[in-house]
Amino acid sequence: MQSPRLxxxxxxxxxxxxxxxxxxxxxxxxALEGDTLYSAVDQKPKxxxxxxxxxxxxxxxxxxxxxxxxxxxxxRLWWIRLRGRARVLDxxxxxxxxxxxxQEKYPQYRPEPPDGAVLAVDVTEVLEWTA
Amino acid sequence: MQSPRLxxxxxxxxxxxxxxxxxxxxxxxxALEGDTLYSAVDQKPKxxxxxxxxxxxxxxxxxxxxxxxxxxxxxRLWWIRLRGRARVLDxxxxxxxxxxxxQEKYPQYRPEPPDGAVLAVDVTEVLEWTA
Numbered sequence: 001m002q003s004p005r006l007x008x009x010x011x012x013x014x015x016x017x018x019x020x021x022x023x024x025x026x027x028x029x030x031a032l033e034g035d036t037l038y039s040a041v042d043q044k045p046k047x048x049x050x051x052x053x054x055x056x057x058x059x060x061x062x063x064x065x066x067x068x069x070x071x072x073x074x075x076r077l078w079w080i081r082l083r084g085r086a087r088v089l090d091x092x093x094x095x096x097x098x099x100x101x102x103q104e105k106y107p108q109y110r111p112e113p114p115d116g117a118v119l120a121v122d123v124t125e126v127l128e129w130t131a
Numbered sequence: 132m133q134s135p136r137l138x139x140x141x142x143x144x145x146x147x148x149x150x151x152x153x154x155x156x157x158x159x160x161x162a163l164e165g166d167t168l169y170s171a172v173d174q175k176p177k178x179x180x181x182x183x184x185x186x187x188x189x190x191x192x193x194x195x196x197x198x199x200x201x202x203x204x205x206x207r208l209w210w211i212r213l214r215g216r217a218r219v220l221d222x223x224x225x226x227x228x229x230x231x232x233x234q235e236k237y238p239q240y241r242p243e244p245p246d247g248a249v250l251a252v253d254v255t256e257v258l259e260w261t262a
Contacts (some may be wrong), residue, residue, distance in 0.1 A: 010201060010203070011199070011201040013144045013156060013197055013199070015146045015154035015155075015156045015195075016154065017148070017152070017153075017154055021148070021152075021191075021193070022148075022193045022194075022195060022214065023146035023147065023148055023154045023155075023193075023194065023195045024146075024154075024195060025144065025146045025156075025195045025196070025197040025212060026197070026210070026212075027197065027199040027201065027208075027210050060152075062152070062153045062154075063153075063154065064146075064153060064154045064155060064156045065156070066144055066156040066157070066158065068142070068144070068158040070141060070142040070158065072141070072239070074239050077158075079157070079158050081156060081157075083153065108203070108205050
């Protein structure tokens with residue numbers, strides 16, 4: 001989890017598994033601490049939509065996360081794939097700490113901090129690919 | 132599949148399911164025709180790596196694809212999620228047609244066209260989200 005690209009990335013994509021066994025996919029913003037990645041449910045509309053990933057992670061905690069870089073010069077493509085085990089933080093100190101990390105990384109969170117569940121992913125595998 | 136954002140997008144992320152039931156995730160370039168999305172395996176190194184998605188799609192064809200837009204103004208975020216059923220084209224006219232579509236969209240493919248399998252995803256659901 002020492003990758004500078006991973007630390008600098010502003011957005012990632014989180015794959016969970018739907019109850020019907022199909023993959024579910026959503027973009028996330030995230031913060032890192034140690035080997036754990038944190039992502040919060042924000043207060044925007046369509047909240048029920050966004051909670052799907054949380055319910056999926058509760059039921060089947062093995063998740064996959066991708067950070068990738070695209071540009072038209074394909075020699076400069078790269079991606080980083082993380083596999084890990086998710087925990088849903090509904091309350092508690094670790095959730096508060098995650099909010100602080102997210103607000104530190106994303107000024108957008110400062111006026112209106114997230115107040116929902118936090119998804120904590122304990123990363124067990126990191127694969128980095130460069131063209 | 133009439134979304135101008137979807138048509139204009141240069142990169143997407145494909146989620147399949149690994150044999151151990153965990154989600155697998157990789158960035159793809161793609162071309163659209165009708166309700167089908169095409170993506171090819173290129174000739175870059177790490178080919179065995181990239182074939183994982185193909186073998187996954189053969190075994191469990193229900194896949195999910197995400198196109199998303201990130202910028203620091205979160206009022207301008209959007210994403211489009213596609214669910215569909217994948218077919219692997221190892222040869223034949225549809226595969227050749229897919230190569231032509233990909234070369235038309237991506238000049239990068241013109242000097243060195245892909246020569247591997249094509250993943251054709253017949254899209255059954257499109258969900259578009261805008262902040």
